Amino acid sequence: MVVAEVPKLASAAEYFFKMGVEGKRFRPxxxxxxxxxxxxxxxxxxxxxxVDMFSTELRTRQQSIAEITEMxxxxxLLHDDVLDDADTRRGIGSxxxxxxxxxSVLAGDFLLSRACMxxxxxxxxxxxxxIATAVEHLVTGExxxxxxxxxxxxxxxxxxxxxxxxTASLISNSCKSIALLTGQTAEVAMLAYEYGKNLGLxxxxxxxxxxxxxxxxxxxxxxxxxxRHGIVTAPLLYAxxxxxxxxxVVDRGLDNPANVDLxxxxxxxxxxxxxxxxxxxKHASLASAAIDSLPENDDEDVQRSRxxxxxxxxxxxxxxx
Numbered sequence: 001m002v003v004a005e006v007p008k009l010a011s012a013a014e015y016f017f018k019m020g021v022e023g024k025r026f027r028p029x030x031x032x033x034x035x036x037x038x039x040x041x042x043x044x045x046x047x048x049x050x051v052d053m054f055s056t057e058l059r060t061r062q063q064s065i066a067e068i069t070e071m072x073x074x075x076x077l078l079h080d081d082v083l084d085d086a087d088t089r090r091g092i093g094s095x096x097x098x099x100x101x102x103x104s105v106l107a108g109d110f111l112l113s114r115a116c117m118x119x120x121x122x123x124x125x126x127x128x129x130x131i132a133t134a135v136e137h138l139v140t141g142e143x144x145x146x147x148x149x150x151x152x153x154x155x156x157x158x159x160x161x162x163x164x165x166x167t168a169s170l171i172s173n174s175c176k177s178i179a180l181l182t183g184q185t186a187e188v189a190m191l192a193y194e195y196g197k198n199l200g201l202x203x204x205x206x207x208x209x210x211x212x213x214x215x216x217x218x219x220x221x222x223x224x225x226x227x228r229h230g231i232v233t234a235p236l237l238y239a240x241x242x243x244x245x246x247x248x249v250v251d252r253g254l255d256n257p258a259n260v261d262l263x264x265x266x267x268x269x270x271x272x273x274x275x276x277x278x279x280x281x282k283h284a285s286l287a288s289a290a291i292d293s294l295p296e297n298d299d300e301d302v303q304r305s306r307x308x309x310x311x312x313x314x315x316x317x318x319x320x321x
Contacts, residue, residue, distance in 0.1 A: 008099075008103065009103070009106060009107065009110055012095060012099055012103050012104065012106070012107035012110075013107045013110050013111055013114075015095045015098075015099075015107070016074050016077065016078075016089070016095075017074070025070070026203070027066070027069045027070055027073055027170070027171055027174065028066040028067070028069065028070050029312075030171060030174075030175065030196065030199065030309070030312065031062070031065055031066040031069055031171075031174050031175065031178055032062070032063065032066050033305045033308050033309050033312070034175045034178045034179075034192055034195070034196075034305075034309065035059070035062035035063075035065075035066075035178050035182070036301055036302060036304075036305035037291070037294065037302055037305040037306045037309055038178060038179055038182045038184055038188065038192065038294070038302075039058075039182065039299070039301070039302055058181065058182065061122055061181050062178055062181060062182075064118050064119075064121070064122060065122075065127075065131075065174055065177050065178055065181065066174075067115075067118060068115045068118050068119050068131060068174075069131075069170060069171075069174045071111045071112070071114055071115040071118075072111070072112065072115050072131070072134070072135060072138070072170060073170060074108075074111055075107075075108040075109070075111035075112045075115070076108070076138050076142075077089060078095055078096070078104050078105070078107055078108035078111070079104075079105060079108045079142075080142065081094040081095065081096050081104065082096045082101045082104050082105055083142065083146070084229060086225075095107060112135070115131075119131055122181070124180065124181065126180055127177040127180055127181065130173040130174075130176055130177050130180075131173060131174070131177060133169070133173060134169045134170040134172075134173040134174070135170075137164070137165040137166075137169035137170070138165065138166060138169070138170065140165050141162050141163070141164075141165030141166030141167075141169075142166060144158070144161070144162040144165065145162055145166070145231060150251050153232045153250065154232070154237065154240060154247055154250075155237075156234070156237050159232070159233065159234060159237060160201070163201060163204045163205075164197065164200070164201065166204070167200045167201070167203065167204040168196065168197045168198075168199075168200025168201045168203075168204070169197075169200070170200075171196040171197070171199060171200040171203075172193045172194070172195075172196030172197035172200060173193070173196070174196065175192040175193060175195055175196035176189050176190070176192050176193040176196070178192060179191075179192040179193075188294060188295065191290045191291075191293055191294055192290070194286065194287070194290040195287045195290040195291055195309065196287075197287075198283040198284065198286040198287035198290070199283070199284070199287040199312065199313060199316060201280075201283040202280040202281070202283040202284040202287065202313065202316050202317055203316050205234055205276055205277075205279055205280035205283065206277070206280050206316060206317055206319060208226065208233035208234050208235060208276060209234075209235060209273055209276050209277060209280070210223075210319075210320070210321065211223060211224060211225055211226050211227070211233065212224065212227075212235055212264075212267065212273065213273065214320065214321060224260075224264075227254055227260055227263065227264070228254070228260060229254075230253070230254040230255060232250060232254075233276075234272070234275075234276040234279065235267055235272035235273050235275075235276045236250070236263060236267060236272060237272075238270065238271065238272040238275040238276060239263075239266050239267045239269075239270035239272035242269075242270045242271065242272070243266045243269070243270060245266075246263060246266040249262050249263050249266070250263060277317065280316075280317050281317050284313040284314070284316060284317045285313070287309075287313045288310045288313050291306050291309050291310050292310075294306065
């Protein structure tokens with residue numbers, strides 16, 4: 001999928017896809033499980049040739065959504081690392097550190113162009129619109145994070161909207177796309193969307209917890225990364241509710257190490273970490289409920305995939321990296 005005429009560009013674009021680079025491949029796993037979980041049962045005629053061709057073509061199109069989603073996700077990581085001046089990602093040096101900002105931006109652009117070409121080949125305008133919306137949301141979310149007012153930085157609603165745009169939109173719209181390709185009803189497509197949305201929110205909420213509780217080794221990036229970049233996440237927002245004086249510390253600026261240390265003191269005295277985990281568990285439960293609400297299906301593969309999707313919700317909230 002990642003093929004370029006210029007070797008340096010190809011090498012850059014493949015950087016996070018190479019074997020040995022630790023990545024969760026979380027999104028493709030979710031999407032391919034959803035594909036099987038939603039598979040429709042096709043009445044088999046006397047000759048199974050047509051059915052086999054239909055099933056193979058459908059599976060290929062579903063796999064394309066997984067590939068598109070991962071390329072868009074990796075492109076966003078490459079661009080984010082340039083914006084954040086990051087030096088590590090997935091346990092290795094970030095691409096912008098290794099090859100420079102210009103190549104990193106171009107590699108991200110290249111992956112987006114490849115994703116667009118694959119998306120166009122599906123010839124489904126509704127799916128194209130959903131994935132395009134998710135890309136727009138990635139940009140919107142990043143802009144929201146970069147240009148917050150003091151009031152917005154203290155708002156849980158603003159934080160959750162930004163988190164949906166930056167993390168959950170791509171997963172939710174990809175899951176919905178899978179449902180549409182499978183020919184499911186609008187109701188089932190919305191259940192697939194709700195699963196992706198709530199799983200994505202739970203995933204990011206735990207990421208925010210791990211930024212405070214994890215280590216650089218376990219996370220594959222620097223711990224305390226967000227707060228050191230002045231980004232206020234759910235644990236701090238909950239801590240502000242308990243200790244309103246923390247708002248003054250945040251307003252003074254988290255670019256000052258002394259303010260970061262003081263904010264961490266308040267966080268340690270608060271229930272911010274616990275409440276964030278509870279909110280993540282709530283969204284994980286909503287994701288599980290969406291799977292439980294899908295139409296009944298006796299197919300063993302379908303049932304196995306649905307159980308795996310529910311198991312993923314537990315893994316997301318219990319993970320340590």
